[in-house]
Amino acid sequence: MTPDLWLETHSYFRPLADLSAQVDRAAAGIDVLDARIPAWEDYRSDFFAGVPLLPSADAAVDLEPGGRMAGALLERLASGTSSGLLAAEIRVLDEELRRETWGSRRIADFLLGDETLRPPFPGLLRYLAWTATARFLRPVVNAFDGWRDEERWLRSYCPTCGSLPAMAQLVGTDPGRLRLLSCGCCGTRWRYRRIGCPFCKSADDHRLSALAIEGEKYLRIDYCQSCRAYLKTYNGEGSETFFLADWTSLHLDVIARDRGLKRLANSLYEL
Numbered sequence: 686m687t688p689d690l691w692l693e694t695h696s697y698f699r700p701l702a703d704l705s706a707q708v709d710r711a712a713a714g715i716d717v718l719d720a721r722i723p724a725w726e727d728y729r730s731d732f733f734a735g736v737p738l739l740p741s742a743d744a745a746v747d748l749e750p751g752g753r754m755a756g757a758l759l760e761r762l763a764s765g766t767s768s769g770l771l772a773a774e775i776r777v778l779d780e781e782l783r784r785e786t787w788g789s790r791r792i793a794d795f796l797l798g799d800e801t802l803r804p805p806f807p808g809l810l811r812y813l814a815w816t817a818t819a820r821f822l823r824p825v826v827n828a829f830d831g832w833r834d835e836e837r838w839l840r841s842y843c844p845t846c847g848s849l850p851a852m853a854q855l856v857g858t859d860p861g862r863l864r865l866l867s868c869g870c871c872g873t874r875w876r877y878r879r880i881g882c883p884f885c886k887s888a889d890d891h892r893l894s895a896l897a898i899e900g901e902k903y904l905r906i907d908y909c910q911s912c913r914a915y916l917k918t919y920n921g922e923g924s925e926t927f928f929l930a931d932w933t934s935l936h937l938d939v940i941a942r943d944r945g946l947k948r949l950a951n952s953l954y955e956l
């Protein structure tokens with residue numbers, strides 16, 4: 686299944702697809718600033734203790750250039766000719782940035798959970814700033830993927846930025862089938878136990894129930910009988926950036942909500 690084919694049968698996603706493509710195009714046009722690859726040995730003990738990479742003082746990854754790239758992305762989008770509500774919101778954010786109400790350092794801190802920054806349209810800023818920052822972080826995420834011993838993490842939150850997963854993906858074939866969790870913010874994918882709920886505090890290893898979605902061969906909802914949380918799961922391989930993008934399965938969030946399930950997964954899109 687390719688994105689184009691999928692969009693043909695999901696034409697109601699067209700506006701979101703256009704928006705996402707517009708933002709990706711703008712992001713592709715900004716300069717990628719250099720990210721320093723951490724000295725992994727310095728970070729090892731924090732990793733074993735469950736401290737994600739970006740908040741680790743020992744790993745010392747500076748996210749500020751990512752904040753600068755976010756500013757550049759805002760500027761580029763704001764200078765475009767688009768009209769409409771979203772374009773107006775982007776211009777407001779861009780103006781705030783120019784007035785130096787907050788700068789690149791504050792944006793980086795905001796992405797890591799600093800709640801003292803209260804921008805207008807925080808959801809939009811988070812989406813755009815993570816889009817730019819994920820590009821900045823890509824070499825770090827790739828190097829981290831190569832260094833990380835997945836067996837030593839297996840936690841429910843992202844090993845890079847600490848966010849809860851946006852989605853899951855099943856890869857490989859049985860008996861060696863694996864479940865990966867996917868971060869909607871920084872783009873990291875990491876391994877998690879094949880069964881069990883990533884949102885429950887209980888250590889009880891109960892299975893999640895799977896809810897098949899009519900017309901969706903590769904997307905389903907896994908939910909927990911005990912805490913009622915759900916996790917959207919991509920049951921295929923290929924075009925991961927598209928099928929794990931979260932917005933391409935917003936219809937599953939609607940179905941889950943109608944069934945009284947709770948979204949505990951992280952989202953850059955507000956329903």
Ligand SMILES: [Zn+2]
Nearest residue numbers: 843846868871
């Ligand atoms: Zn992450």
Ligand SMILES: [Zn+2]
Nearest residue numbers: 882885909912
């Ligand atoms: Zn649960």
